[in-house]
Amino acid sequence: MEFSLPAWLGGLAGTIVAVVICIPAIPVIERRLRAQSGPQTLEQRAAFEDKLSVIRRLILAADIAILAAAGYWLGSALGGMRG
16 A cells, blocks of 8 residues: 555545534534433433533544545545656
8 A cells, every 4th residue: 555645635635624514513413412302300411411422523533534535535546647
């Protein structure tokens, strides 16, 4: 496996795009989940907040993994077109 500068730059660009997508998407998802959950006790609220924390991390991890890989692939494909 060969590592090239265009591929790494594509991977970095994909990671940046993933973070930019997650910033507005996560609050929308949280609002929707909070609206569906209804009134809760303190223990239920704490468990719900723990689940939200895991969901935030999973969304960010999936976005970064997918878009960084796509950016890396695109960067290596476009970088290979030069020569």
